[in-house]
Amino acid sequence: MTLRVLLVEDDRELCRTLKDAMTAEGYEVFTAASLSESFALLTGLGARPTAGGAPVDLVLLDLGLPDGDGEQLLAALRQKHTVPLIVISARESDGQKVRLLDAGADDYLVKPFSIRELLARMRVGLRHRGTSVSPAVTRYSVGALAIDLGTHEVTLAGEPVHLTPTEFNLLARLVRSAGQVVTHRQLLMDVWGAEFTEHTHYLRLYMAQLRGKLEDNPADPQLLMNEPGVGYRIVEPQG
Amino acid sequence: MIPLPGIDASADAWPEHARQAWRRVREAAMSGTVAPMKDDDAFPPRRLRKWPWAWACVVWGVAWLLMLGLDRHIGLAQAAITLVLASALAAIWLPLLSSLATTTLAVLAFDWFIVPPKHAFAVELSEDVLLMAEILVLSWVVTALLARGRVLATRARRSASHADQMRRLGDALRESEDPLQRGEALGRALADLLQARPRLLLLRNETPQPLDDTAATTLGEPDADDLVGLWHCVRLCRQFGPGTAHEQELPALYLPLRGTEDEAFGAAMIAVNPNEAPGADVLVQAQALCDQMGQLLHRARTQRQADSAHEHAQGQAVRNALLAAISHDYRTPLAAIMGAASSLRDQGGKLAPAQRERLAESIVAETRQLSRLTDNTLQLVRLDAPGVKLNLDWESPDELAGAAIDRARRHDPERRLKVWAEPDLPLVRCDAVLFSQMLENLIDNALKYSDPPAPVELTVRRHGEHIVFAVRDSGPGIEPAWREKIFDVFQRGNWRSGSRNSAAQRGAGVGLAVCRSIALAHGGELRLRQRSHGGSSFECWLREEEAPRVDEGDPPAPGAPA
Numbered sequence: 001m002t003l004r005v006l007l008v009e010d011d012r013e014l015c016r017t018l019k020d021a022m023t024a025e026g027y028e029v030f031t032a033a034s035l036s037e038s039f040a041l042l043t044g045l046g047a048r049p050t051a052g053g054a055p056v057d058l059v060l061l062d063l064g065l066p067d068g069d070g071e072q073l074l075a076a077l078r079q080k081h082t083v084p085l086i087v088i089s090a091r092e093s094d095g096q097k098v099r100l101l102d103a104g105a106d107d108y109l110v111k112p113f114s115i116r117e118l119l120a121r122m123r124v125g126l127r128h129r130g131t132s133v134s135p136a137v138t139r140y141s142v143g144a145l146a147i148d149l150g151t152h153e154v155t156l157a158g159e160p161v162h163l164t165p166t167e168f169n170l171l172a173r174l175v176r177s178a179g180q181v182v183t184h185r186q187l188l189m190d191v192w193g194a195e196f197t198e199h200t201h202y203l204r205l206y207m208a209q210l211r212g213k214l215e216d217n218p219a220d221p222q223l224l225m226n227e228p229g230v231g232y233r234i235v236e237p238q239g
Numbered sequence: 240m241i242p243l244p245g246i247d248a249s250a251d252a253w254p255e256h257a258r259q260a261w262r263r264v265r266e267a268a269m270s271g272t273v274a275p276m277k278d279d280d281a282f283p284p285r286r287l288r289k290w291p292w293a294w295a296c297v298v299w300g301v302a303w304l305l306m307l308g309l310d311r312h313i314g315l316a317q318a319a320i321t322l323v324l325a326s327a328l329a330a331i332w333l334p335l336l337s338s339l340a341t342t343t344l345a346v347l348a349f350d351w352f353i354v355p356p357k358h359a360f361a362v363e364l365s366e367d368v369l370l371m372a373e374i375l376v377l378s379w380v381v382t383a384l385l386a387r388g389r390v391l392a393t394r395a396r397r398s399a400s401h402a403d404q405m406r407r408l409g410d411a412l413r414e415s416e417d418p419l420q421r422g423e424a425l426g427r428a429l430a431d432l433l434q435a436r437p438r439l440l441l442l443r444n445e446t447p448q449p450l451d452d453t454a455a456t457t458l459g460e461p462d463a464d465d466l467v468g469l470w471h472c473v474r475l476c477r478q479f480g481p482g483t484a485h486e487q488e489l490p491a492l493y494l495p496l497r498g499t500e501d502e503a504f505g506a507a508m509i510a511v512n513p514n515e516a517p518g519a520d521v522l523v524q525a526q527a528l529c530d531q532m533g534q535l536l537h538r539a540r541t542q543r544q545a546d547s548a549h550e551h552a553q554g555q556a557v558r559n560a561l562l563a564a565i566s567h568d569y570r571t572p573l574a575a576i577m578g579a580a581s582s583l584r585d586q587g588g589k590l591a592p593a594q595r596e597r598l599a600e601s602i603v604a605e606t607r608q609l610s611r612l613t614d615n616t617l618q619l620v621r622l623d624a625p626g627v628k629l630n631l632d633w634e635s636p637d638e639l640a641g642a643a644i645d646r647a648r649r650h651d652p653e654r655r656l657k658v659w660a661e662p663d664l665p666l667v668r669c670d671a672v673l674f675s676q677m678l679e680n681l682i683d684n685a686l687k688y689s690d691p692p693a694p695v696e697l698t699v700r701r702h703g704e705h706i707v708f709a710v711r712d713s714g715p716g717i718e719p720a721w722r723e724k725i726f727d728v729f730q731r732g733n734w735r736s737g738s739r740n741s742a743a744q745r746g747a748g749v750g751l752a753v754c755r756s757i758a759l760a761h762g763g764e765l766r767l768r769q770r771s772h773g774g775s776s777f778e779c780w781l782r783e784e785e786a787p788r789v790d791e792g793d794p795p796a797p798g799a800p801a
Binding site for chain 2: 094095112114199200201202204205207208217218219220221225226227228229
């Protein structure tokens with residue numbers, strides 16, 4: 001069954017290019033140029049079993065729509081479904097981008113982006129479908145590193161790595177969203193608790209400790225990537 | 240104006256300087272520029288200033304007691320001297336006219352009581368007539384001299400106090416920047432001088448419409464009528480009201496704040512009883528105070544105009560440079576994109592797959608260039624705007640460096656990019672997005688101007704109280720003449736000596752200018768250093784700040800997140 005994508009983008013040229021590119025990859029693409037149009041489309045399309053009852057399997061949402069804020073669409077979608085949503089933003093709308101990520105958007109792309117980047121993010125988003133219902137990722141491995149979330153085991157080239165509970169929780173949170181950016185706020189909230197959401201310096205310290213234990217050159221990370229001003233991302237698992 | 244009685248400046252007995260002084264006082268009094276003053280007011284020592292008539296009576300009383308009591312024991316000459324002495328002493332307390340009159344009366348009484356035959360105005364001896372005439376003239380001269388002294392002293396006192404007032408107002412005006420405070424200073428000075436609270440109108444705009452109250456600041460709460468008068472005064476740029484040459488029947492004195500001969504920058508109004516018009520010297524002083532304020536407002540306006548003209552010219556220059564640079568920097572990648580894309584469209588079928596691939600690559604690379612340029616231009620405009628707010632947070636220097644290198648590597652996988660960070664660097668307080676943009680620009684710049692396979696490296700180290708991010712290349716370096724200029728907005732030129740890289744011909748554009756703006760916005764500095772083994776090092780110096788402590792004892796949230 002082909003996967004359905006809703007593309008909300010008000011620039012007609014970009015919209016057509018993206019639609020063609022995605023169609024070429026085998027997606028069924030519906031486009032909307034405004035919020036109202038996308039609401040109408042979502043209501044009109046029937047529920048899909050592949051998307052857990054949602055009308056589409058993935059949403060690409062451009063910020064700065066003519067008739068309102070993308071947050072409304074996200075809120076409406078999140079009430080019922082966990083369908084992956086990727087935010088497309090220009091660099092000026094950084095603040096809104098982070099707000100949407102905090103509100104439950106899965107990832108973001110900054111314009112201009114290449115089709116290759118877009119398709120890669122879409123693949124990651126689709127792989128994570130329904131993560132909050134049943135953890136899809138319990139084992140993670142990339143290069144010499146292997147992580148088992150179930151047994152709390154972390155090994156580097158076969159050797160066990162000792163992590164403090166906080167370090168492990170932080171790593172686990174990133175692994176659950178592997179390949180996707182997790183905002184500072186989400187990390188602080190999930191690992192330290194709601195009252196720590198402003199304590200970014202905690203995050204810096206523990207990320208540095210994790211890098212020290214897991215990376216060859218902590219200043220040139222290959223695993224725990226920093227997205228300045230947004231959050232952190234652990235690279236996609238291999239195999 | 241009180242006429243100055245019976246003393247002629249031509250009196251030969253007076254010394255030259257006294258005559259001149261007297262003439263000046265007289266002329267000034269006649270022309271009305273300096274006080275006719277109530278100068279005859281007695282001018283005795285401060286302690287004896289009260290009850291002037293009482294003191295004069297005491298003096299005359301004692302003198303007459305002496306003269307009549309000792310009549311038998313003293314001669315006529317001694318009595319005459321006593322009379323002259325009493326007249327002189329009484330003149331200290333009495334105004335000129337009263338003093339002259341009492342002296343005349345005293346001489347007549349002297350004739351009646353003392354000069355033989357007594358109790359008659361007739362005089363026995365002709366030398367006694369001469370004596371009495373001499374007594375009279377001598378007493379008058381003494382009285383007049385004392386009166387003249389008073390005039391001079393009063394004048395000196397007033398001009399000293401006026402000069403002091405001018406100086407104090409000048410100081411007060413200089414000290415405050417706020418026009419309202421300045422207005423209050425002027426108001427206080429005028430109130431001191433005229434004993435009434437003035438109302439002021441201070442123009443704010445360059446050329447206001449009359450009665451446009453938004454164009455002026457008022458002080459002392461003038462009512463509608465007062466405002467009409469004040470605006471009228473501004474328009475005429477002339478004083479009117481009691482004591483002036485115009486409209487003397489008005490209940491208030493209106494003074495323009497003159498900045499130039501014929502332009503007023505406001506006006507002052509002081510309620511004055513038309514019957515008690517202020518003296519001419521007071522008026523002159525009040526006008527001088529007002530003019531001081533007017534000149535200040537005039538200077539301020541001239542300064543504002545000069546500043547705005549300068550700003551405008553500068554803005555124009557920047558805008559021109561911006562437009563020239565944007566049109567150049569945008570056209571170059573656009574031309575490349577147009578060429579490649581139209582070639583793909585029109586000749587796609589005839590091209591070998593490798594050629595098509597190369598064209599598509601060129602479109603992607605040039606688009607990235609345009610995107611970077613747009614980001615930089617927008618950021619530069621944003622940072623130049625007043626009151627720009629940064630999203631400051633505690634960031635880890637090696638993470639910032641790592642992210643910048645990672646991004647650069649994605650765009651240019653061929654090149655050798657090295658990153659090194661000193662261990663255990665403290666956190667830095669910065670706007671992560673901006674700071675990354677700066678690092679990416681510097682790396683981009685280094686890649687562009689040094690030819691492959693020369694590596695580009697980013698290092699972060701501690702240097703005294705600073706954290707230094709350095710982007711180093713081993714390119715040909717920068718001509719000395721360009722080392723400062725390259726940071727200026729839109730400077731361009733072939734500033735890399737001997738580069739074979741075609742990108743070098745494109746100029747620095749906005750890249751380095753925005754880097755410097757970002758460094759400055761963080762309270763840091765962007766420096767260029769020539770490396771000893773060739774190549775350049777662009778360094779951002781940030782002052783180290785004390786990061787908040789992480790409480791190690793703080794228990795982490797229990798268990799893994801849900």
